[in-house]
Amino acid sequence: MSVTAAQGFTAAGVAAGIKENGNPDLALVVNTGPRRAAAGVFTSNRVKAAPVLWSEQVLKSGELNAVVLNSGGANACTGPKGFQDTHATAEKVAEALGDIGAGSVAVCSTGLIGVLLPMEKLLPGVDLAVSQLGPHGGEKAAIAIKTTDTVHKTSVVTGTGWTVGGMAKGAGMLAPGLATMLVVLTTDADVDGADLDRALRAATRTTFDRVDSDGCMSTNDTVLLLASGASGVTPDRAEFAEAVRAVCDDLGQQLIRDAEGASKDIKVEVINAATEDDAVEVGRSIARNNLLKCAIHGEDPNWGRVLSAIGTTRAAFEPDRLNVAINGVWVCKNGGVGEDRELVDMRFREVHIVADLAAGDATATIWTNDLTADYVHENSAYSS
Amino acid sequence: MSVTAAQGFTAAGVAAGIKENGNPDLALVVNTGPRRAAAGVFTSNRVKAAPVLWSEQVLKSGELNAVVLNSGGANACTGPKGFQDTHATAEKVAEALGDIGAGSVAVCSTGLIGVLLPMEKLLPGVDLAVSQLGPHGGEKAAIAIKTTDTVHKTSVVTGTGWTVGGMAKGAGMLAPGLATMLVVLTTDADVDGADLDRALRAATRTTFDRVDSDGCMSTNDTVLLLASGASGVTPDRAEFAEAVRAVCDDLGQQLIRDAEGASKDIKVEVINAATEDDAVEVGRSIARNNLLKCAIHGEDPNWGRVLSAIGTTRAAFEPDRLNVAINGVWVCKNGGVGEDRELVDMRFREVHIVADLAAGDATATIWTNDLTADYVHENSAYSS
Structure with missing residues (x-):
């Protein structure tokens, strides 16, 4: 169920043609509200990909309407053009969804460093993804963000009347400063941005930050947590934090179990x-x-x-x-x-x-x- | 020519039976004087093998009469018994050479960590090595310290009337804090312990310390420099330091070229x-x-x-x-x-x-x- 386990979210995963082998490569997660609270944690690598620089900026508001993720290219070390491409991607999502600004759209990319994204394929892919958005799109979104992953990774924890779910990708370049990974978590709990941020930082500190498959820290690591408030329930703070931690821990374990070439x-x-x-x-x-x-x-x-x-x-x-x-x-x-x-x-x-x-x-x-x-x-x- | 390229040194390399395959595993280098100046640099790993703890102690005098080295066992993480074994080895060398104290004998070991040395084989091996000491024993000594090395490593630089030569072993666990390696350098230049120490530290800082084959720092790394003064020549300080650096650099390059499994x-x-x-x-x-x-x-x-x-x-x-x-x-x-x-x-x-x-x-x-x-x-x- 992934990112659509919680109420108030739709998602999609499509093949936009960014990957040459035709596999799914574009995912979209949309918060349908009523709340749009969000928090994020990013790589501590000082060489940050364009989408990381962008998403760090937009997260400052504590709100997100949507997250667009692509595999097939990291858009890292791509200079001003790379940043323009990230911006254009967010603009395209905002335009296709209508009624929201690009400044409420986070962007995540993963793949080879130092190569520009094929925007002529990516942008039409956004339209395709928007057309396929649905309340059961979480699995397809999780599949579309895979790179060398052999399986897609999802996790769900349910509280009393509320849910935390999520998806992750990552198999190589796994190290602290968040492992080479993209993670989107969603919840329908009614929690504000500050509480989300607290819960997410506490959770990642002892989960993803302690997954160190190969000591190599990525330029693109991103973990996002979005809250729709659609359950109408505001959970106990500690209980909610524990649910976020449990989902992060489960996804972190799935990353380790699928690490490139590993036998132990x-x-x-x-x-x-x-x-x-x-x-x-x-x-x-x-x-x-x-x-x-x-x-x-x-x-x-x-x-x-x-x-x-x-x-x-x-x-x-x-x-x-x-x-x-x-x-x-x-x-x-x-x-x-x-x-x-x-x-x-x-x-x-x-x-x-x-x-x-x-x-x-x-x-x-x-x-x-x-x-x-x-x-x-x-x-x-x-x-x- | 290795450690016997310089005048005033004898050496030997023998098979004492420490290695189960019968290959040479015990080397001895003796400074026949007239001077017995020496300096040493050791691993910065805080888990230090018994021979490192011993040799650090004996080097404080700035003098050494001999160095005994064994492959086939690191004598690291072997507790008080391991340290007693190192002490007994130095005592045995002193006794077999006669006329010197154990406190002027450095000991170096390399091989598997956490295993006691077979002293019943090592001690008779010292007698054998002493019986074979000679002014052309440098090559055999260099061969006896090999572990996974595919070739033995030696180097010689000649100044005006004086020489610096040396041998090294090391192939895996190569990292700063000196790489997993044992190195003995000798010179017949007439240089005191303080000048030797200065030249050796300056040389290792930009040579062995910058050889980092696999990021793994050893418990046993040791680099020793012994001066016999047998040439009667006191070289220009800078010229001597450069000769030591050149030998260290050459041996460091040989370590990299023979690193375990490497193709580049x-x-x-x-x-x-x-x-x-x-x-x-x-x-x-x-x-x-x-x-x-x-x-x-x-x-x-x-x-x-x-x-x-x-x-x-x-x-x-x-x-x-x-x-x-x-x-x-x-x-x-x-x-x-x-x-x-x-x-x-x-x-x-x-x-x-x-x-x-x-x-x-x-x-x-x-x-x-x-x-x-x-x-x-x-x-x-x-x-x-």
């Missing part, structure tokens, strides 16, 4: 850190260690590579107090050899690494993937 | 940075971008991945003033599309990326490799 999903849990920042820094260092990611691919519980990754951080710890468990076996105790590594069962897709810093009581979990020959192939065989 | 050597040159620190930060970010490394493997001049890597740094730059050249073709100009990417010839092993930050006049060069299926295989098929 790795949960890196850092415990007993002095601070949450320390826990995140250590988790990321472990998650980005290519040698460890290769070892996990080979089902080798190589805890020495975990320790060498921890050692590169500034976190508080004493080397001879570090403990590491892999799939429940404490293979490293007090910085040295622990339980027998032969006891570690790594046959399954999910691998759970626990790094105990013995320095406090803060914790954080980072999700990553193994490094595989398929990842290399997928990212070297053609431009993406 | 990538020179990342950052120009027009506001500061040298900015240039190094940007160079490292580019060098560690897995997606870019895959693209280079695929001979794809994917400059968008260069820009997205630059964007993750704190360096001073304006996105719309960035320029990128790949093998001499400015494929990105002013943050957007530049010259035709079809003009880029990437058939050869060396790839040259220039990132122009247009923010000042500082520069730095980082060397890295591409990311290949062979790298994944070599680091997943067995524990290393």
Whole structure:
């Protein structure tokens, strides 16, 4: 059900011809109200795509009428012409929907960096999408934003009389600062822009921001949350925030499970850190260690590579107090050899690494993937 | 000629049986004087192997009589027993050479982390090495320190009446904080410990510290420089420093060319940075971008991945003033599309990326490799 699970939204997904293979490549999500509150979180990459620069601007009002998303081209590093194209896309959506301004239309793009979008195909595609808008269009929208994704990703959480739903795309260039991904969440809860913003930032901080498949941060990451208020229900603030977090968490997990070329999903849990920042820094260092990611691919519980990754951080710890468990076996105790590594069962897709810093009581979990020959192939065989 | 190119040194390399395959695994380098000046630089990883902790201590005197090196085991994350083993190794060398103390013997180890060394094989190996010490033993010593290296690495630079020579090992876990490598340099120049230290630190800062094959920092990195004074010549300070730099640079290049699984050597040159620190930060970010490394493997001049890597740094730059050249073709100009990417010839092993930050006049060069299926295989098929 995706972005149309909540009342007050219509959506569509069409093939505009931006992708040469004819697959769906243009999605449209429209908030039919009565409310048009919205919040957004964007990549922290300083090289931002034109649609990110545009959408950051329009979000300042705290309101959105629509979001238009294209796959088949990132419109990043495309100069003034790229920004004009984003603007023209928003204008086209506003004109086709009628009665709204371009300044209430967010734009998201994904695909190859450094290539201008084929506007002669994209703009007619907007008309086509508007003609197909409907209250059940969420799945098609989710399909139209796929790039190297093998499946489309959607999630729905239902509260008492209200719903939060969403869609996501992302498979490569997954890293903090939001992973290479586009996410649109919708809710029919009656929530204003400030509360949406609070809930969204809190949710992304511990979900998408801790999904780090390959350490590469995108130019286009965008997560939007739109509220129609169509349910007429204003939920408890904490309950609503938890629903947003749950949808983000679910979509984040789906991104990891579909990461390019991956054969393992790795949960890196850092415990007993002095601070949450320390826990995140250590988790990321472990998650980005290519040698460890290769070892996990080979089902080798190589805890020495975990320790060498921890050692590169500034976190508080004493080397001879570090403990590491892999799939429940404490293979490293007090910085040295622990339980027998032969006891570690790594046959399954999910691998759970626990790094105990013995320095406090803060914790954080980072999700990553193994490094595989398929990842290399997928990212070297053609431009993406 | 390696470590015995300079007068005043003997060396040996033997098979002590530490490696199960029977290959040479123990090297010994002895300074026969008259001077015993020495300097060392060690990994900045906070998880340091026992031999690093030991050698850092003994180097405080600014003097060394000998260096003993073993492959076949890193003696890292091995607790108090590991440190006792390092101490016992130095004691054994001192006893076998006679007339010197263990406190003037540096120890270096390389191999799998988290495994105790087979001391019952290593200690007799020291006797064997001492029995084979000779003024032409440099090559054998260089061979005995190999792990996944496919070739042994040596280098010699000759001044007027004096020589600097050296050997290195390293192929994986190559990253700043000195790459996973062991390096022993020797000179017969008559130079004291303080001057050696100055020359060595200056040299490693712009050579080994800028070799970043896979972003993974080792627990065992050690670079030692020993001076025998046997030539009786005290060279000009700048001339001597340049000779040390040249040997370090040559050995660093040899490490990159032999990096595990690599098919491309990538020179990342950052120009027009506001500061040298900015240039190094940007160079490292580019060098560690897995997606870019895959693209280079695929001979794809994917400059968008260069820009997205630059964007993750704190360096001073304006996105719309960035320029990128790949093998001499400015494929990105002013943050957007530049010259035709079809003009880029990437058939050869060396790839040259220039990132122009247009923010000042500082520069730095980082060397890295591409990311290949062979790298994944070599680091997943067995524990290393």
